[in-house]
Amino acid sequence: MNKIESFKINHLKLLPGIYVSRKDYINNEVLTTFDLRITAPNREPVMNTAEIHAIEHLAATFLRNKLENEVIYFGPMGCRTGFYLILVGDKKSEDIVDLIKELFKFILDYEGDIPGQSPKDCGNYSDMNLDIAKYYSKKYLKVLNSITKENLIYPE
Numbered sequence: 683m684n685k686i687e688s689f690k691i692n693h694l695k696l697l698p699g700i701y702v703s704r705k706d707y708i709n710n711e712v713l714t715t716f717d718l719r720i721t722a723p724n725r726e727p728v729m730n731t732a733e734i735h736a737i738e739h740l741a742a743t744f745l746r747n748k749l750e751n752e753v754i755y756f757g758p759m760g761c762r763t764g765f766y767l768i769l770v771g772d773k774k775s776e777d778i779v780d781l782i783k784e785l786f787k788f789i790l791d792y793e794g795d796i797p798g799q800s801p802k803d804c805g806n807y808s809d810m811n812l813d814i815a816k817y818y819s820k821k822y823l824k825v826l827n828s829i830t831k832e833n834l835i836y837p838e
């Protein structure tokens with residue numbers, strides 16, 4: 683079988699940042715998949731599932747409320763170093779820097795019950811860690827606040 687595009691990225695050089703992972707052309711629409719990379723792959727500890735889960739619930743809620751029909755998907759990478767965001771439209775990584783800053787500021791400032799954190803609404807509702815989700819949000823915001831080309835375009 684052919685190696686898929688996301689396994690062709692040089693993870694040894696990849697930094698935390700925002701990258702365009704792929705574009706899909708379906709009928710007359712373009713979908714852009716973004717790689718929101720939170721930790722440096724194979725060089726920093728990965729996130730645990732509890733903080734990934736808290737970020738997933740908060741981010742999905744924030745993005746779907748803010749963008750409504752533009753959001754196709756938000757979810758974690760299996761390697762636990764980041765998330766994928768799929769939006770409608772032909773976009774560049776620069777286009778969503780402000781949106782992603784706003785999103786992680788929202789998580790950093792979040793207080794109270796996490797949306798969907800109940801046994802009726804979620805398949806593993808007790809597995810959430812908002813404090814560590816905030817730790818990673820703060821760390822990622824530092825990257826986003828001084829973002830350079832190396833954090834926006836995949837390395838060679």
Ligand SMILES: [Zn+2]
Pocket residue numbers: 735739798803804805806807
């Ligand atoms: Zn859940």
